[in-house]
Amino acid sequence: MNQMNWLVVSPEILLLVAACAIALIDLFLTDPKRRTTFWLTQLTLAAFALMHGSMLSQGLGANGAAASVYGMQGLVVSDPMGHLLALCAGIAMMMTLAYAQPYAGSRDLLKGELFVLAMFALLGIAVMISANNFLVIYVGLELMSLSLYALVALRRDHGVSTEAAMKYFVLGALASGFLLYGMSMMYGATHSLDLPEVFNAIQTGQINAIVLTFGIVFIVAGLAFKLGVVPFHMWVPDVYQGAPTAVTLMIGGAPKLAAFAITIRVLVEGLSGLAHDWQQMLIVLSVLSMALGNLAAIAQTNLKRMLAYSGIAQLGFMLLGLTPTVIGANTLSAANGYSSALFYVISYVLTTLGTFGLIMFLSRAGFESEEVSDLAGLGRRSPWLAGVMTVFMFSLAGVPPMVGFYAKFAILQALVTTADPAYITLAVVAVLLSLIGAFYYLRIVKVMYFDEPTTDAPAPQHGGLGILLAFNGAAALVLGLLPDGLMALCRDVIVAALAG
């Protein structure tokens, strides 16, 4: 516990050094050579992902508690769950930048800052994912958030973007304050910031319950802000709509993995003694999110805004997977629920990458392609793109055989197998609300296939990107046809995380 163990944080060190180096190199590059920065960044991210990938396979080789290794004197933990999430976050960021490159290029956003800030955001995500201490979580969160605030404001002569950045910054700062306040209460009550020690202190049962309850309320509120679930969702639609689509994807993709990670780290690894309290809160948050997200999404005409509300509803559904664990009080049912939520969040990020990637793919200089009506007749203009988008929409709606169905199935399964009537009712409520959600996903398919095109312009061609997009769509379909590998992986990493 008390060793530095530098090896544990080697991917993060690499990322930090490379981000600084690329920031310097970029100073000497002129605009036409900006692609060098892009490729250097991609190389760094690939190395980062690769290192986490190999550590993941090593970690899974070890059994039980041995899979968790602590570093930096117990401030960070290296366990398979963290490596899986970091691997996914790295790949998500690579894909985000790949989708973003032509989009940013045609909008004069292709600056070194875009790449450097993206790398710092990923660094923050990685720190959060492997954090084992309240303050480390906070540092990681701020590193990511500050990078993202700046990224949202990257289009500084654009009114809507600036407004979104302000809103994001103010509300984000408020959320960080909440979280920090909750953490300080926990510290006051338990005299420690280390998650395992907080856990042990609560287990003793000697801690003042009122302080703990207040602390948990603030912590859950802070997490809910970052996840963007109702009633802490107000920033989500505005930021999604206002930010340049490339940055929207940076907010809507990899950070959701980090938000999931800190939720698990804080609530499960640190505060599972208070599970009864936070699970009730999560149930309320999740039902509200599914209801409001799905209903509000119906009324949207802006595609990015619609996807923002859809994201609120989707993350609400994901939170359900974290609720059914006190029942039976054994780690088996907990592992079932958490691994379902993990599968859900990974599949959600996969589809989100594709949908926003497609919006960027369809945009041109001076044309954002962010209205739902901009997709009209896509099935006629570009059958491939429409097909890929259809896969994503049915996946988000939870229709088999797309991956989104298995994500929903896994969560429902975790709820129903508790055999508690309350949870079964919750499952019924969840499916009824997702039925409402199906409506607006179907509407996108309707616009693409049933409506006449409003323009004769053929869809843009970006060569290699189209292939990436097709792969992204194929992944959503193939993971649906053969979901077992990822499901088993999610279960194994969660079992290892709970054991450690």
Add this chain to the structure above:
Amino acid sequence: MQTMSFILSLAIWLPVAFGVLLLAVGRQENAAVARWVALIGAVIGFLVTIPVMTGFDNTTAAMQFVEKASWIERFNVFYHLGVDGISMWFVPLTAFITIIVVLAGWEVIEDRPHQYYGSFLILSGLTVGVFSALDGLLFYVFFEATLIPMYIIIGVWGGPRRVYAAFKFFLYTLLGSLLMLIALIFLYYKSGGSFDIATWHKLPLGMPAQTLLFFAFFAAFSVKVPMWPVHTWLPDAHVEAPTGGSVVLAAIMLKLGAYGFLRFSMPIAPDASHEYAWLIITLSLVAVIYIGLVAMVQQDMKKLVAYSSIAHMGFVTLGFFIFNELGVAGGIVQMISHGFVSGAMFLSIGVLYDRVHSREIADYGGVVNTMPKFAAFALLFAMANCGLPGTAGFIGEWMVILGAVQFNFWIGALSATALIFGAAYTLWMYKRVYFGEITNDHVRTLEDINAREFLMLAVLAVAVLWMGLYPKPFTDVMHVSVTELLKHVATSKLN
């Protein structure tokens, strides 16, 4: 049988593969190629089901042509296929109807034919999957996945209100099936982590659990059948869908719901099924009588046949829930015969619609004068729709009525009125469309059916007559399985 055990997989995935091929490489410019590829795909899809018919063993109720492989180990889900006497005929029926559908769209579908045919072929494969899945989750995946191609078919190639109809179709069905998903997961939990349908059949369940399961399945399957009062999506979907879509909807997709009652509701929750049989019987009688009357007043031919489908499917559910062999076997026979007859009825309307572009009965009259060959076919199908002896429509209805009389005379008597209503609305429509003086100018210029239309109508006519005159191959196949099912359903699961 071991050597042939991949046959069901072929029947599912060959059409899907052809469909994906068409979607992937088809172009608006080479529509002719797309048509031929689709036809070849549909014919191959049908040919591979022939061993299912010829190699089927009538003497056992066990599953045949079984395939089993691990699919999602995490949740103990298997890729488990097989057919018994209840499901066997629906495999070739689906593939057969697909050929007809491809032929029916031949010159008619000019807009993106590759996508049209691709959707139908994928739909065909998925539907075979529903009928042959022996794993609960696999069944659900196929059952839900069929919605996607059908949604596209109605929405892209449908009539003026196609968008409304497509949404209604999708959301209605999704609502029911989501509740079924909860039921399936509940069974997974109850059975200690198994999605095997046969295991669920043997699973002892208390009455509260059975009741909940029964109504969850009821939600899914009654919408799909559809039963009164959740039938309202069907007339819309039928009217707006292109001819091929209506044919597949009526001939095959409605059967998925009825099949679900046999495969899930009755054997898994037998006590609840007995307890609530009155509900299903009442709703079925309402469908048979009330919907029959509704059909009579329709002005739109497609709507009329759509309501007639609901009435005929009422016979199916009625037959199932009187729990005797005549009823259940009659219900299954009715499912198959309705597949032929309703498909043929919609095709006949399609033939007229392609020429006149109207479905209103009032726009026709005296068609027999200009299209004598076609009118002869249409008469045969109309007779089959009324349940005339010697046609396919008669056998099933007759068996169900006999079964119903055995069960309770008054139920039998009420259901028999359907024969009168059926004859009334079908023949009245026939009279107004085909007989009489030619009152509309466009009817005067009609051309009789061409060779392609003759072929598809003739094939269906042969099927309708064959099934009406010699139903033994159909009833023999299901006999043992139905007996076994009834024996199972008669045994209480309560201890």
